[in-house]
Amino acid sequence: MLLESSPGPAARSLQNExxxxxxxxxxxxxxxxxxxxxxxxxxxxxxxxxxxxxxxxTLRRVVEGADRVRPGEPIGxxxxxxxxxxxxxxxxxxxxxxxxxPHGQNGGEGPDxxxxxxxxxxxxxxxxxxxxxADELAHVRRALALMSxxxxxxxxxxxxxxxxxxxxxxxxxxxxxxxATWIARGRKALGAALEKKS
Amino acid sequence: xxxxxxxxxxxxxxxxTALADGSIEVLSVTALEHAERCESCxxxxxxxxxxxxxxxxxxxxxxxSVAAEEKQPPLPSRPVVAPLALAPIPSPTRPILIALxxxxxxxxxxxxxxxxxxxxxxATGRVYRQAAWQGLTAVVASLNGPIxxxxxxxxxxxxxxxxxxxxNRFSSHDTEAPHGTEPPHxxxxxxxxx
Numbered sequence: 001m002l003l004e005s006s007p008g009p010a011a012r013s014l015q016n017e018x019x020x021x022x023x024x025x026x027x028x029x030x031x032x033x034x035x036x037x038x039x040x041x042x043x044x045x046x047x048x049x050x051x052x053x054x055x056x057x058t059l060r061r062v063v064e065g066a067d068r069v070r071p072g073e074p075i076g077x078x079x080x081x082x083x084x085x086x087x088x089x090x091x092x093x094x095x096x097x098x099x100x101x102p103h104g105q106n107g108g109e110g111p112d113x114x115x116x117x118x119x120x121x122x123x124x125x126x127x128x129x130x131x132x133x134a135d136e137l138a139h140v141r142r143a144l145a146l147m148s149x150x151x152x153x154x155x156x157x158x159x160x161x162x163x164x165x166x167x168x169x170x171x172x173x174x175x176x177x178x179x180a181t182w183i184a185r186g187r188k189a190l191g192a193a194l195e196k197k198s
Numbered sequence: 199x200x201x202x203x204x205x206x207x208x209x210x211x212x213x214x215t216a217l218a219d220g221s222i223e224v225l226s227v228t229a230l231e232h233a234e235r236c237e238s239c240x241x242x243x244x245x246x247x248x249x250x251x252x253x254x255x256x257x258x259x260x261x262x263s264v265a266a267e268e269k270q271p272p273l274p275s276r277p278v279v280a281p282l283a284l285a286p287i288p289s290p291t292r293p294i295l296i297a298l299x300x301x302x303x304x305x306x307x308x309x310x311x312x313x314x315x316x317x318x319x320x321a322t323g324r325v326y327r328q329a330a331w332q333g334l335t336a337v338v339a340s341l342n343g344p345i346x347x348x349x350x351x352x353x354x355x356x357x358x359x360x361x362x363x364x365x366n367r368f369s370s371h372d373t374e375a376p377h378g379t380e381p382p383h384x385x386x387x388x389x390x391x392x
Contacts, residue, residue: 040244076220
């Protein structure tokens with residue numbers, strides 16, 4: 001594997017900052033979500049070669065940009081954000097490529113015969129680039145207050161304190177599946193609060 | 199087209215969440231293999247991952263906001279410094295005492311001529327009182343008598359005024375102190391106060 005054979009300086013720093021973790025295992029953990037985000041954003045099937053290419057590019061950027069991750073920040077959502085950027089870059093490149101080709105030579109790319117890149121509207125702001133307004137903060141605070149203790153503590157421990165599922169499970173003495181359920185429930189409530197505002 | 203409802207055995211919500219967060223230790227091998235193949239579950243994972251980014255951004259912003267609120271010092275219940283109007287005015291006792299002492303020292307050379315000055319003051323006052331009385335008498339008399347009586351009265355008043363004036367001047371010359379010992383009135387005290 002590209003990243004297993006020769007981890008560069010950035011990869012080494014990722015290992016150093018995050019303790020004695022096995023890099024390949026860490027990247028293997030985020031690989032499914034990266035693949036899913038790329039496929040979802042580009043509207044290509046999971047088995048498409050371009051998805052594989054974008055996944056590899058995302059993993060490369062994750063390793064190289066590991067220094068930019070704040071201490072304690074969960075790497076999963078950050079890697080998903082990188083994957084989304086890579087997918088959008090791919091769509092822009094495809095669009096430029098198509099605009100240079102003469103009419104009728106571009107061929108079909110999507111599963112239904114059309115190039116899905118042309119059907120995507122490039123969103124102005126990515127989720128991580130959005131600024132959070134005071135109203136949104138008030139909604140999130142209210143939603144947190146209405147949440148039961150487990151989901152609230154779990155989602156804060158994951159997103160704000162940067163703890164892994166394993167650490168959160170140990171802290172609250174619950175199975176990791178429960179932590180996942182709490183986080184899923186809490187995130188859904190907070191997502192609804194954010195959607196209510198927007 | 200991806201049919202997101204085509205999955206026969208979709209991943210549970212917690213599995214999708216764990217996968218989106220990169221916490222695959224929660225998932226079984228079967229679930230992982232399914233996620234690699236199933237388009238609809240992968241789409242759910244992607245949606246959840248993007249939601250996770252939004253929620254994480256909002257939570258971090260909220261945590262920063264709360265931390266900033268806690269760092270702000272509490273507002274003082276009353277002003278630390280009293281307003282100017284309410285500030286106590288310091289009593290000028292000390293400057294007044296100093297001024298009195300300086301004035302007393304400055305007036306020491308005049309103590310010897312204090313008796314002459316007092317007599318001169320009494321004499322001057324007497325002359326002014328007589329002049330005023332005579333003038334009043336002349337006015338009263340002129341109202342009842344002929345014109346010459348009035349003229350004499352005016353003359354007497356003028357004469358009284360002249361006498362009083364010259365008497366004052368002569369008295370001053372008589373009581374003049376030797377050169378260098380008489381301080382100019384007020385000048386030295388003012389200088390000391392300055």
